[in-house]
Amino acid sequence: DAGVIQSPRHEVTEMGQEVTLRCKPISGHDYLFWYRQTMMRGLELLIYFNNNVPIDDSGMPEDRFSAKMPNASFSTLKIQPSEPRDSAVYFCASSFLHNQETQYFGPGTRLLVL
Amino acid sequence: DQQVKQNSPSLSVQEGRISILNCDYTNSMFDYFLWYKKYPAEGPTFLISISSIKDKNEDGRFTVFLNKSAKHLSLHIVPSQPGDSAVYFCAASANNNDMRFGAGTRLTVKP
Numbered sequence: 243d244a245g246v247i248q249s250p251r252h253e254v255t256e257m258g259q260e261v262t263l264r265c266k267p268i269s270g271h272d273y274l275f276w277y278r279q280t281m282m283r284g285l286e287l288l289i290y291f292n293n294n295v296p297i298d299d300s301g302m303p304e305d306r307f308s309a310k311m312p313n314a315s316f317s318t319l320k321i322q323p324s325e326p327r328d329s330a331v332y333f334c335a336s337s338f339l340h341n342q343e344t345q346y347f348g349p350g351t352r353l354l355v356l
Numbered sequence: 357d358q359q360v361k362q363n364s365p366s367l368s369v370q371e372g373r374i375s376i377l378n379c380d381y382t383n384s385m386f387d388y389f390l391w392y393k394k395y396p397a398e399g400p401t402f403l404i405s406i407s408s409i410k411d412k413n414e415d416g417r418f419t420v421f422l423n424k425s426a427k428h429l430s431l432h433i434v435p436s437q438p439g440d441s442a443v444y445f446c447a448a449s450a451n452n453n454d455m456r457f458g459a460g461t462r463l464t465v466k467p
Contacts, residue, residue, distance in 0.1 A: 246399070277457075283358070284459030285400070285445055298454060333399050345455075347399025 246348035248334050254354045260322040263351045266315055267336030275345065276309055276319050277333040285333070291317065324355045359383045360448050362458035369465050375433040377461050379446030382427065386448040390455070391420060391431045394443045403444070404431070436465045 247266040255261055267274045275290040289299040294311045302309070306325070311317040321328055331352050337345040361380045369375045377391075387408040392400035406413040406420045406429065413420050419432045433440055446458040 282459070284360075284362070285447075285457035287454060287456070290454075335399070345402070347401065349397065349399050 246334055246336050246346050248332075248348035248351050250351060251349060252352045252354075254356065255324055256356050257325055258323045259355075260320065261324045261328075261353060261355070263319040263332050263334075263353070265317045265319070265334030265348060267317070267334070268346055269315065271336035271338050271346075272314075273337045273339070273345075274311060274317050275335040275337075276317070277335065277347075279331040279333060279350070288319070321353075324353075326355045329353055329355050358459075359386075360446055360456045360458040362444075362446055362461050364461050365459070366462040366464070369436045369463065371438055371465055371467050372435045375431075375436045375440065375463055375465065377431040377433075377444050377446075377463065379429050379431075379458055380427060381429075381448050381456075383448070383450065383456070384427070385450040386456075387451055388449045389420070389422060389429050390447045390449075391418075392445040392447060392457075394445060394460070400445055433463075436463075438465045438467050441465045 249264045272293050276288040277285050279285050288301045289309045290297055291311045309319045331350045333347050333350045335345045335347045359382050390405040391403045393403045394400040404415050404418050404420050406422050411422050422429045441464050443460045443462050445460045447455045449455045
C-alpha cells in the first residue's frame with residue numbers, strides 16, 4: 243500500500259487565490275482527518291470524516307475553509323480566498339475505526355501564501 | 357486553547373544518554389495519550405501510547421510515564437541514538453478521534 247497520498251507537496255500562491263489540497267486515504271480506512279501544523283500551535287485538527295460524512299468541523303478556522311469527501315478514496319481541503327496567515331503544513335490522515343494508534347499520516351502539503 | 361502543551365521546543369542529548377520529553381495537559385477528560393515522531397518532509401508516525409488506567413508503558417527503548425494528578429506525561433528514550441533525532445508530538449484524546457496535539461519538541465541526538 244502506498245500509504246496516505248497528498249498533493250501537491252508544495253504550494254506557493256498569492257493572497258486572495260483559491261487553494262485546493264488533495265488527499266487519497268489508505269484503502270479500507272473509514273476515517274479521514276485534515277490537520278494543520280504551525281510553529282505556534284503545533285498540529286491542529288481541522289475536520290474529520292467517517293464514511294465520507296463530515297463528523298466534526300469545529301476546528302475549521304473560518305468560512306474561507308471548506309472540505310469535501312465525495313467518495314471513500316478522495317478528499318479535498320479548499321481555502322478561498324487564501325491569506326498569508328494560512329501558510330502552514332497541512333496533513334491528511336486516515337484510520338480504520340476508532341483506533342488512534344493506526345491513524346496514518348500523509349507527507350503533508352506545505353502551503354505558502356504570499 | 358492549548359489543551360496539550362510541550363513547553364520545550366527543543367532538546368539536545370548526547371548519544372547513549374537518556375532523552376526525556378515532557379508534555380502537560382489541561383483537560384481532565386483526556387483518557388488516552390500518544391506520542392508521534394516526525395522526520396522532516398514526512399508525516400507524523402505513531403510511536404507509543406498509554407491509557408489513563410496505566411502510569412507506565414514500555415516498548416523497547418521508549419517508555420511513556422503518565423502522572424494523572426499532575427496532568428503530565430513524559431517520553432523517555434534510553435539509550436538515545438542519532439536516528440532518534442526528530443520532532444516529537446504529544447497527543448491526547450477523550451475516547452474519540454478528536455486528538456489534541458502539542459506544538460512538538462525537536463530532539464537532536466549528537467553522536
